């Protein structure tokens with residue numbers, strides 16, 4: 001079975017994905033994604049930007065192979081996903097920390113590397129290198145609940161990086177971090193991208209982060225999620241903080257904001273109006 | 280110099296030490312009251328001073344090799360019943376909890392079996408298993424196995440979807456997932472079941488022991504009770520209580536040692552660390 005798009009430059013291809021949750025026809029049925037298509041090139045940094053609940057995590061989950069969409073297909077590196085993860089291609093950094101509380105930080109890394117079938121001799125080297133990159137090396141022997149929320153998220157992200165897959169799916173990895181740490185880690189990520197040619201799909205609610213990191217920003221509509229606009233950011237990686245001072249940066253940021261504002265207004269308005277079906 | 284040595288000894292007690300001392304003091308007070316009651320208030324056919332019970336423990340119970348053997352059998356029955364309960368409880372629990380379908384089919388049945396007062400079946404059990412150890416083991420087993428099953432099932436059920444998804448996305452095999460995600464998650468719940476199981480197991484075995492009074496510990500309790508001889512009677516009951524306490528403690532220690540993330544810290548081996 002050949003993939004619909006066998007182009008070698010395309011890392012991720014999503015074709016006409018529709019996702020419904022809940023029993024069909026019941027009042028709980030939610031149309032999360034409505035006919036979404038997108039292509040992400042190899043080595044590209046893409047941000048998904050959109051109001052809360054518009055289906056960003058759902059797109060990542062489908063691409064990551066956690067479940068099959070109601071309709072449509074996702075292709076990763078030329079292979080159809082069909083609800084089965086491709087751990088050799090994709091590393092997932094979830095929105096919530098998925099560190100196992102019964103293992104220390106280092107043990108969490110070890111099992112992640114073990115699950116992926118890495119050579120045992122490399123486990124600790126890779127783990128410590130990834131932890132050093134996020135400034136958490138001295139907490140290797142701590143248990144996750146001995147860390148602050150932000151520290152846990154840094155570790156969680158480092159665990160995604162340590163397996164060195166060509167594709168990284170990151171669902172708001174910086175959400176619990178302070179602005180400064182976000183910036184520093186963002187710069188690191190940009191450097192990583194330049195050095196390793198990784199493909200990264202990144203979900204964020206921060207406009208500055210989206211503009212600073214992305215090659216392209218996919219702005220989504222409120223639920224049911226669709227791709228509303230794609231914004232190109234023509235700036236090579238690695239990016240320096242100076243980029244944020246350029247007028248181009250604030251223009252792009254404002255453009256994103258204007259696009260999102262309408263959508264967010266719509267979501268809020270929909271929530272305020274009482275639904276007649278409820279009573 | 281002696282003053283310095285003295286002050287070095289007067290250290291404030293830690294919270295734990297204070298709790299421990301008060302606990303000892305409370306127990307001592309209870310023992311003292313029972314002792315005084317035995318000397319001055321009690322009917323000597325129903326209660327004797329604690330000191331006399333201790334004397335009987337030495338003279339009538341521990342020095343009588345037949346009673347010691349009977350207590351030994353009791354320990355054996357508790358152990359065998361418990362080991363069987365763990366094996367069957369965990370296996371049945373894993374089977375019943377492994378899929379939603381199994382759980383919804385089997386779990387209600389298990390819950391109903393659990394709440395049936397089993398004492399009413401004791402005579403029946405003795406009829407089919409005889410007067411020996413088998414009936415006592417069976418009774419201990421039938422008490423202990425249910426809480427273990429129930430806690431294994433509920434432990435499996437509460438595994439977080441997020442952790443399962445993460446493991447899956449990392450390419451964990453079914454076995455990896457069970458070994459690193461499901462089992463460690465279940466351990467606290469499993470030990471809840473094991474603790475409860477031990478309590479009920481002791482109840483079952485000792486109940487059956489006392490009921491079957493033609494041999495074993497039950498025979499001796501009946502003998503002493505019919506002789507209106509509270510000294511050895513309470514000494515024997517005290518020995519059973521001691522056995523029960525030891526078994527419960529063993530489970531507690533095992534829980535402390537085996538719960539993941541509580542005790543072990545492993546060394547980190549990196550190439551950098553090896554080169555100074």
Ligand SMILES: Nc1ncnc2c1ncn2[C@@H]1O[C@H](COP(=O)(O)OP(=O)(O)OP(=O)(O)O)[C@@H](O)[C@H]1O
Nearest residue numbers: 021022030032051052053054055056057058059223
């Ligand atoms: N497992 C599920 N069962 C039912 N509905 C779901 C499920 N997962 C997501 N949804 C629904 O799908 C919609 C999109 O969810 P999703 O998590 O993708 O949003 P999101 O864009 O990631 O939002 P946020 O920015 O708040 O994380 C939501 O309305 C949510 O209620």
Ligand SMILES: [Mg+2]
Nearest residue numbers: 056057095171
């Ligand atoms: Mg989300």
